[in-house]
Amino acid sequence: MNAVTRAPAYLGIGLVWAYRVTFGALFPTTCKYHPSCSEYAVQALKAHGLVRGSIMAGWRLLRCNPWSRGGYDPVR
Amino acid sequence: MNAILAALPIIGQLETVARHVLDWLHVTFHLPWAWAIVVLTIIVRMLLVPLTVKQIHSMQNLQRFAPQMKEIQKKYKNDKQKQNEELMKFYRENNINPAASCLPMLAQLPVFIALYYSLKTFAKHPPAGSMSWLHFVPNITWHTTSFWGGYVLLVVYVGSQMASTFFMSATADKTQRYLFMIMPLVFVFVIARFPAGLVLYWVTTNLWTVGQGLITRRLMPRPAAPEKRTSRTAPKAEPTDESDGGSGNGAAPKGPAPKPQPSAKAGPPRKVRRKKGAGRR
Numbered sequence: 495m496n497a498v499t500r501a502p503a504y505l506g507i508g509l510v511w512a513y514r515v516t517f518g519a520l521f522p523t524t525c526k527y528h529p530s531c532s533e534y535a536v537q538a539l540k541a542h543g544l545v546r547g548s549i550m551a552g553w554r555l556l557r558c559n560p561w562s563r564g565g566y567d568p569v570r
Numbered sequence: 571m572n573a574i575l576a577a578l579p580i581i582g583q584l585e586t587v588a589r590h591v592l593d594w595l596h597v598t599f600h601l602p603w604a605w606a607i608v609v610l611t612i613i614v615r616m617l618l619v620p621l622t623v624k625q626i627h628s629m630q631n632l633q634r635f636a637p638q639m640k641e642i643q644k645k646y647k648n649d650k651q652k653q654n655e656e657l658m659k660f661y662r663e664n665n666i667n668p669a670a671s672c673l674p675m676l677a678q679l680p681v682f683i684a685l686y687y688s689l690k691t692f693a694k695h696p697p698a699g700s701m702s703w704l705h706f707v708p709n710i711t712w713h714t715t716s717f718w719g720g721y722v723l724l725v726v727y728v729g730s731q732m733a734s735t736f737f738m739s740a741t742a743d744k745t746q747r748y749l750f751m752i753m754p755l756v757f758v759f760v761i762a763r764f765p766a767g768l769v770l771y772w773v774t775t776n777l778w779t780v781g782q783g784l785i786t787r788r789l790m791p792r793p794a795a796p797e798k799r800t801s802r803t804a805p806k807a808e809p810t811d812e813s814d815g816g817s818g819n820g821a822a823p824k825g826p827a828p829k830p831q832p833s834a835k836a837g838p839p840r841k842v843r844r845k846k847g848a849g850r851r
Binding site: 513517525526527528530531555556558559560561562563564565566 | 621655662672673674682
């Protein structure tokens with residue numbers, strides 16, 4: 495991806511960081527996946543851009559529920 | 571930051587939904603605004619019950635493996651990445667469902683944001699009806715530190731947050747656990763700038779967590795402790811018999827603290843019978 499197509503992804507990454515320093519810090523939890531959901535979101539946004547990265551991050555969040563097994567799940 | 575977030579259309583929609591629910595509680599049930607917030611919080615937490623109960627059960631299950639997990643953490647103390655990977659591997663091998671998950675926590679985020687912006691709007695355009703709560707919070711839209719009752723609310727917040735962390739933090743790492751427990755003391759300075767209504771939401775949700783934790787623990791049979799490991803070496807990558815767990819019936823840990831499993835008490839010391847004629851060597 496070139497710099498122009500990657501630019502909107504940084505909006506998403508900014509939001510993830512905003513979440514991390516506010517709500518994420520106030521409600522501490524440990525993720526059952528590795529990398530954690532927020533780290534996964536950042537990596538997915540960097541690798542696949544805003545739209546696909548957001549969908550991937552959203553899908554990961556839905557998978558990060560009490561019924562799932564968790565484990566090693568990197569961005570592909 | 572606030573301005574950027576407020577510009578997002580979804581924030582506006584969230585606020586509208588929260589306002590509708592609060593209006594409904596206020597008009598239909600004649601609840602003062604503060605109590606409407608409390609009831610809204612309870613409704614949200616009731617909807618999340620299936621998620622959180624499952625989480626508590628998983629956490630109790632996880633405690634059975636606390637000693638083994640501690641060993642892994644000790645072994646890879648200096649390499650967090652490797653430590654995480656090894657822990658994940660351990661979970662998979664032992665069929666453990668890690669208790670922590672992002673969804674139940676994140677599900678509360680929209681409510682929090684919606685309430686935050688609703689209270690901001692309330693402050694600008696106060697609606698009809700009383701804004702006070704229990705005589706010691708004169709106005710839920712005011713900053714928490716702008717009246718003496720706010721300090722009471724902050725003390726209750728810190729206590730309830732610590733208690734809820736005690737019940738819900740799903741980490742076996744003691745240091746991390748202490749960190750989570752201390753965090754409210756740090757965040758109290760951030761929260762002091764929030765409207766009192768938001769702190770009210772927080773206190774309610776924490777107290778719900780504590781109550782739910784207590785009830786679930788009482789109703790749920792205690793998980794059996796795993797068989798005691800005989801060696802103190804770290805577990806290998808391959809699943810071992812003793813880490814299989816579940817078959818042991820020793821004493822189960824009482825609290826959520828990741829304590830090493832208490833050794834099975836064998837009662838009075840065993841007496842060794844000796845033959846009358848046998849002398850000591």
